[in-house]
Amino acid sequence: MTDNHLIYAPAALHKPVRRLPAGMSILLVLVGIAMIFEALGWLLIGQSFLMNSQRLTIMILQVSVIGIIAVGVTQVIITGGIDLSSGSVVAMTAMIAASFAQTSTWARAVYPSLTDLPALVPIGIGIAIGLLAGLINGLLISYTKIPPFIATLGMMVSARGVARWYTNGQPVSGLEKSFTVIGSGIWPVVIFLVVAAIFHIVLRYTRYGKFTYAIGANMQAARVSGINIERHLIKVYAIAGALAGLAGLVTAARAQTAQANMGINYELDAIAATVIGGTSLSGGSGRILGTIIGTAILGVMMSGFTFLRVDSYYQEIVKGVIIVAAVVADVYRQKKRH
Amino acid sequence: MTTGQLHAAASHVPLMASDYLLTAENIRKEFPGVVALDGVELKLRPSSVHALMGENGAGKSTLMKIIAGIYKPDGGCIRLKGNEISFQSPLDAIESGISMIHQELNLMDYMSVAENIWIRREPLNRFGFVDHDEMRRMTQDLFRRLKIDLDPDAEVRDLSVANRQIVEIAKAVSYGSDVLIMDEPTSALTEREVDHLFEIIRDLRAHGIGIVYITHKMNELFEIADEFSVFRDGRYISTHAACDVTRDDIIRMMVGRELTQMFPKEEVPIGDVALSVKDLALEGVFHDVNFDLHAGEILGIAGLVGSGRSSLASTLFGVSPATSGTIAINGEKVVIDSPATAMRHEMAFLTEDRKVSGCLLSLSILENLQIAVLQNKYVTNGFVHEKALYSACQEMARKLRVKAPNLQEIIGNLSGGNQQKVLIGRWLLNKPRILILDEPTRGIDVGAKAEIHRLVTELAREGVAIILISSEMPEVLGMSDRILVMHEGRMTGILDRCEATQVKIMELASQ
Numbered sequence: 001m002t003d004n005h006l007i008y009a010p011a012a013l014h015k016p017v018r019r020l021p022a023g024m025s026i027l028l029v030l031v032g033i034a035m036i037f038e039a040l041g042w043l044l045i046g047q048s049f050l051m052n053s054q055r056l057t058i059m060i061l062q063v064s065v066i067g068i069i070a071v072g073v074t075q076v077i078i079t080g081g082i083d084l085s086s087g088s089v090v091a092m093t094a095m096i097a098a099s100f101a102q103t104s105t106w107a108r109a110v111y112p113s114l115t116d117l118p119a120l121v122p123i124g125i126g127i128a129i130g131l132l133a134g135l136i137n138g139l140l141i142s143y144t145k146i147p148p149f150i151a152t153l154g155m156m157v158s159a160r161g162v163a164r165w166y167t168n169g170q171p172v173s174g175l176e177k178s179f180t181v182i183g184s185g186i187w188p189v190v191i192f193l194v195v196a197a198i199f200h201i202v203l204r205y206t207r208y209g210k211f212t213y214a215i216g217a218n219m220q221a222a223r224v225s226g227i228n229i230e231r232h233l234i235k236v237y238a239i240a241g242a243l244a245g246l247a248g249l250v251t252a253a254r255a256q257t258a259q260a261n262m263g264i265n266y267e268l269d270a271i272a273a274t275v276i277g278g279t280s281l282s283g284g285s286g287r288i289l290g291t292i293i294g295t296a297i298l299g300v301m302m303s304g305f306t307f308l309r310v311d312s313y314y315q316e317i318v319k320g321v322i323i324v325a326a327v328v329a330d331v332y333r334q335k336k337r338h
Numbered sequence: 339m340t341t342g343q344l345h346a347a348a349s350h351v352p353l354m355a356s357d358y359l360l361t362a363e364n365i366r367k368e369f370p371g372v373v374a375l376d377g378v379e380l381k382l383r384p385s386s387v388h389a390l391m392g393e394n395g396a397g398k399s400t401l402m403k404i405i406a407g408i409y410k411p412d413g414g415c416i417r418l419k420g421n422e423i424s425f426q427s428p429l430d431a432i433e434s435g436i437s438m439i440h441q442e443l444n445l446m447d448y449m450s451v452a453e454n455i456w457i458r459r460e461p462l463n464r465f466g467f468v469d470h471d472e473m474r475r476m477t478q479d480l481f482r483r484l485k486i487d488l489d490p491d492a493e494v495r496d497l498s499v500a501n502r503q504i505v506e507i508a509k510a511v512s513y514g515s516d517v518l519i520m521d522e523p524t525s526a527l528t529e530r531e532v533d534h535l536f537e538i539i540r541d542l543r544a545h546g547i548g549i550v551y552i553t554h555k556m557n558e559l560f561e562i563a564d565e566f567s568v569f570r571d572g573r574y575i576s577t578h579a580a581c582d583v584t585r586d587d588i589i590r591m592m593v594g595r596e597l598t599q600m601f602p603k604e605e606v607p608i609g610d611v612a613l614s615v616k617d618l619a620l621e622g623v624f625h626d627v628n629f630d631l632h633a634g635e636i637l638g639i640a641g642l643v644g645s646g647r648s649s650l651a652s653t654l655f656g657v658s659p660a661t662s663g664t665i666a667i668n669g670e671k672v673v674i675d676s677p678a679t680a681m682r683h684e685m686a687f688l689t690e691d692r693k694v695s696g697c698l699l700s701l702s703i704l705e706n707l708q709i710a711v712l713q714n715k716y717v718t719n720g721f722v723h724e725k726a727l728y729s730a731c732q733e734m735a736r737k738l739r740v741k742a743p744n745l746q747e748i749i750g751n752l753s754g755g756n757q758q759k760v761l762i763g764r765w766l767l768n769k770p771r772i773l774i775l776d777e778p779t780r781g782i783d784v785g786a787k788a789e790i791h792r793l794v795t796e797l798a799r800e801g802v803a804i805i806l807i808s809s810e811m812p813e814v815l816g817m818s819d820r821i822l823v824m825h826e827g828r829m830t831g832i833l834d835r836c837e838a839t840q841v842k843i844m845e846l847a848s849q
Contacts, residue, residue, distance in 0.1 A: 206720045207712050214709045217698035224657060224687060224695050225710040225764070226678040284700040 026278050026293050033297060037304035049307055056303075057186075063299035064188035065090075065254075067292065068247040069270035070277075071192075071199050072134075072240030074291045077274055078203075079236055080216040080283025081141065081148035085155035086244040086270055089133045090263030091163035093248030097126030098172040098258035101179035119178040123249055130245015131238050133159055138237030142230035148237075156267065163260040173257040183253025191250060192295075195243065200288040212236060216283030272319070273298050276326040297322070359384040359419060359548040360405070360436070360517050366413035367400055374400045378414075378574045380567055382517065382548040387539060389559045389580070390552045392569035392592055396783075398552050399441070401569070402519050405550075406438040407431035418517070437510045438519040443502050447495035452477040454494055455509045480512055484538050498644065499526040507538065518542065519550045524558060525781060528642040529844075536562050554781065555810075556585050568592055589784055601816030602792050604799060608819070609633030611669065612803035613772050615654070618663035623649045624827040627663070631772070631803045636794065638818030639807045640843050646827040647807050648690050651776050654805075655687040656680045667772070681713055683772075686765035688758075690776040690807075696761045697749050704745040706760050707731040711767040734763040739789060755786025762790065766797075773797060774805045779813065791817060811840050823847050 034050060041049040050056070069086045076083045101122035104115060133155055140151040181187065203209035211232050214222040223229050247266070252258040277294025279286025301322065305315040360382040367375040375397045382388050390398040403409045405416060407425030416423050418434060425431045428438075445454050452473045453460075461472040477490035486504055494502060503526050510518055524532045539549055539562055551563060559566055560580060568575040568591040575591050611630045619625035624646035631637050641647045653660050656674040664671055667683045674680045680687070689695040698706050708716070708727055716727040731745060738759040742752055749757055758778065765773065775794065779787040794817060798804055808814050814821055821833045823846035830846040 205722055205724065207717045207722055208720060210705065210709065210712055210722065213701060213705065214698055217701045217705075218695070220695040221689075221698055222709070224655070224677055224689055226676075226681045226713040227709075228676070228678060280700075284698065 026276070026290055026297075030293050030297050030300065033304070034300050037300065037307065040308060044308060047307075049304060055307065059299045059303035060189050060296075061186075061254075062302060063273075063295050064192040065247045065251050066266060066269045066273055066298065067192040067295040068188075068195055068250065069244050069266055070273040070291045070295055071195050071288060072243035073267070073270045074274045074277070074279050074286055074288060075199065075203065075212055075236050076148070076240045077271070077279050077281060078212050078216045078283060078286045079233060080219070081233070081237070082152065082271070082281075083134075083137065083237065083240050083244075084149065084152040084267050085133060085137060085159055086240070086247070087263040087266035087268070088156045088159035088163065089130050089241060089244040090248040090251055090266055091258075091260055092133065092159040092166075093126040093129045093245040094252035094258040094262050095163045095166045095172055095260060096129055097122040097245075097249055098175055098179075098252045099166070100125055101175045101252075102172065103174050103176050105174070116176055116178075119176060119181075122179055123182070126249040127242050127245045130248065131242040134238040134241015134244070135234065137241060138234030141237065142233050160260070163262075167260070169260055171257050171259045172252075175252070175256050175258075180253045180256050183250050183255070188250050188254060191246070193292075195246070196288050196292050199239075203288060208232075208235065213284055216285070218284070269298060272323045272326075275323060275330065278326075278330070280330050281327065294326075357384075358382060358417075360550075361417045362401065362405060362414065363416075364414040365401060365404060365411050365416070367397075367404060367409060368412050373572060375404075375411075375572050378569065378572070380405075380550070380574075381577070382550060383565070384516075384548050385543050385546050386564040387543055387549045387551055387562050389563035389566035390550060390569065391554075391559065391566055391588060392575075392783075396569040396592070397572040398569055399521060400572075402438060402521060402550065402552065405431070405517075406436055406519055408438075432513055432515070435514075435516040436519070437513045437515040437517075439506050439510045439521060439523055441521040441525070443499075443506055445494045445502055445505060448493060450491050450493055451488055451497075451505055452490040454505060455480070455512055480508055484508055484511060484541075485534070500528060500531050500644075503527060504531070504534075507535065511538070511542065515547070517548050517550065519552075521552045522554065522781065523551075524553070524555065528644070530642075532558070554783070556588065559588070560585075592784055601813070602788075602795050603636075603817055604795050606634045606799045608635050609801055609803075612667065613654075614666040614669070616664045616666075618650070618653065618660050618665065620649055620653045620658060621661040624653075624824070624829075627824075627829045629822055629829070629832060631805065633771070633801045633803050634798050635819045636798050636804045636806055636817055638814035638821040639805060639824065640811065640814045640821055641824035641847050644826075645824040645847065647824050648776055650824070651687065651774050651805065651807055652689075654680070655685060655774060657687075678713060681710070681768065684768070684770050685772045685774065686710075686768055686770035687774045688761055688765060688776060688778055690780075692754065692757055692761065692781075697757055699748075699750040701749065702746050703735065703740065703742055703749055703752070703760055704728065704731050706749045707734060707745070707764050707767065710764050714768070730767060731763075734767055735760070738763050738766075738793065753783070753786075755782035755789075758782055758786065758790065762793065770802065772803045772805075774807075776807045777809065778806070780809070811843060814843070815840065 037049040041047050069090070073083050073086060100117055101119065137151050137155050140146060141148050182191065203212065211222065211227050214225065214227060215229060215232060219229060248263065251262055273294040274286070274291050275281060275294070276297050277290030277292070279290060301319060302315060358381050362378065362380045365375050365378045378397060378401055380401065392398050400409065404411045407428045407430050418436065423434060425434070455477055456473055460468045461476065463469040474490045481488060481490070486508060488501060488504065494505065497505065503523060507523065523535060527535060543549060553559060563580045565577060565579055567577040568588065570592060609632055612633045613631040615627055615629050618627040627650060629637065639647045639650070649658065652658050654665065654674070656676045656679050659675045665674055666672065672683055674683070677687070693699065698709065708731055712722065716723045735745060740759045740763070741756050749760055752760070762778070778790055778794070794804060794806065806814065806817055815838055819835050821838050821843060823830050823833065823843055825847050833842060
């Protein structure tokens with residue numbers, strides 16, 4: 001630039017904050033935490049933390065479900081909203097979908113004509129129920145103008161109620177092999193990564209993605225630019241609900257049973273993974289890549305503490321600190337920007 | 339000779355250093371990578387109004403924030419009544435007798451006027467609780483002195499922007515400071531309120547207070563200021579008595595170049611009726627608005643703040659759809675129920691408030707430019723044609739001469755003028771046939787202003803029908819083919835370019 005106007009413009013004084021360095025720094029945090037556990041492992045119990053493929057597999061499996069939810073939650077938070085209902089939606093879809101995935105071996109003694117349903121039926125039903133829950137969230141937020149916190153808090157309580165009411169609190173077990181396969185082996189990780197890849201592309205390269213950021217950055221400006229805010233928010237919450245439904249399916253398949261108390265606090269873990277991954281709670285910024293790393297950080301923490309045989313209570317304490325620290329970092333970044 | 343001129347005449351005489359109320363010398367301030375101020379000075383006499391002039395980004399606000407204790411200088415010396423000072427916080431500055439009225443309002447919406455004014459200094463009763471009666475009395479005293487007619491118990495969120503500004507001013511005065519800094523205090527005020535503010539300022543000046551007054555409005559400078567200093571690109575240019583110079587002199591000093599023509603209005607052939615409005619009304623806000631807008635025509639809309647001109651604009655664009663009346667575009671009746679509908683009819687709307695309803699502040703120039711055009715173009719099956727869109731945006735940014743290193747720059751880091759250019763570019767990408775501009779040049783520097791005026795003229799030449807809303811009378815007069823005047827939600831007249839004068843508009847706007 002030859003124009004010296006730019007050089008002195010005070011608005012241009014603060015170095016622009018790029019998305020990339022934020023993403024890079026969170027990656028460094030992940031590596032740093034892993035290295036700390038590695039060092040402590042050698043120091044305290046004489047073992048390597050990272051050089052254990054079994055541990056790494058378990059670690060990734062543990063957080064895949066959170067990751068699937070977090071992909072939806074990230075989109076919600078980018079619009080400046082929040083979704084507290086995902087954990088309960090996990091339980092509700094797990095229960096209902098599992099009831100369609102039960103083997104008919106026992107029941108056939110009474111009803112000989114019964115056959116097992118193909119796995120696509122419970123999978124379809126599960127995603128549909130999640131989608132419906134998200135749709136209700138979105139409709140409430142868009143048309144009654146109540147804050148997302150309240151709308152999804154209501155769904156959180158009600159969906160949990162549905163999960164308990166559905167079988168009077170009884171677990172649903174005896175699930176078909178063709179269904180439980182989606183929770184076995186490496187499948188949960190594959191599902192997580194595929195979902196993350198899809199929505200990474202969607203957020204970056206589609207109009208839906210651009211509008212999602214625009215709404216979070218300035219809802220009024222987005223409205224004047226011709227974006228139908230109501231319709232768009234319904235889509236975002238419906239997608240988040242469907243992904244929570246998918247997470248419910250994976251949870252039930254992995255446990256080979258469904259229980260009404262599944263998924264408790266999953267919504268908070270998903271929000272934590274999103275926020276640790278650099279998505280700003282004030283909306284308008286955030287990336288799926290960050291959320292993947294945020295999810296990995298949660299995984300490394302859980303697995304690392306277990307590896308060091310640290311009491312699980314400490315885990316929770318430290319997890320809380322990490323979440324707060326991530327938001328503090330975000331606030332600091334925002335401050336530098338304005 | 340008016341008092342203003344008397345003051346100005348007296349200010350020719352240089353004072354002893356210690357006789358100045360406030361001096362700042364050789365001030366330097368760096369932000370990471372940039373020098374914001376370099377060798378800047380300011381000398382404020384007691385009992386005077388000292389205006390600071392300069393384009394956006396010249397460093398006026400930065401200097402004021404240093405004096406008010408918000409920033410710390412990297413070099414230089416500030417003296418208050420001859421004593422060197424160095425503030426740790428804005429509170430320090432207030433307690434030493436320097437208070438500042440910021441451009442953005444800093445009031446608490448859910449508290450009363452009185453509570454806002456006396457915050458941190460609430461009178462207490464003998465039990466240590468806030469004495470609300472005493473506080474109300476203090477507020478009434480203050481308001482009586484400043485001739486302000488506001489209820490001390492009203493909640494701030496119920497006040498108009500102008501009245502909030504009045505509360506800010508009263509609050510700053512209530513500190514009894516020797517130095518009062520005002521950063522564009524009139525940007526939200528109507529003409530009558532500006533007169534009131536000037537009365538307050540003259541009264542304060544008569545009581546020995548020194549006032550630093552940042553403004554972009556030339557006529558205010560001549561009306562209220564005794565002296566003024568010009569800044570450019572973070573440097574101090576010069577200080578003069580206000581009566582010694584002309585408007586053109588000041589503009590020359592501010593931009594460092596001649597602006598040959600403030601309003602490059604051209605006579606272009608007026609085409610067919612592009613937009614026809616009949617008996618348009620938005621219940622409780624405006625009613626009975628009738629006009630035809632032709633292709634190639636610039637229709638100015640004048641009126642005081644609150645006259646309904648901005649509401650008319652947002653109704654035309656479907657942000658708050660009309661409750662009765664009809665709109666016809668190219669002779670065809672249409673119902674505009676949302677911005678998307680308006681955009682389908684090739685309309686575009688630059689909103690009044692850049693920050694509130696314009697910029698996606700945390701996003702890049704590119705993302706800000708593309709957001710409207712994505713509605714109808716550059717998308718197949720939901721996927722965006724990134725490359726084509728990027729080059730279209732880049733071309734637009736170049737055409738509008740947006741000053742930024744690249745399109746990835748966050749828009750919040752740009753100056754007001756450049757932000758405004760980006761927002762105009764956002765709409766021009768849509769190639770609109772009808773363009774509504776609400777205060778397109780508010781709060782931006784002279785250079786950018788001229789560029790925007792030139793652009794508007796060019797668009798009119800290309801046959802775009804333009805509605806131009808502005809609080810600046812010269813702008814409306816200089817740019818428009820016809821001027822529609824509104825007053826309290828009614829259209830009070832339409833003036834042709836040749837018959838329109840400042841006086842006639844004011845008559846219609848305040849009848």
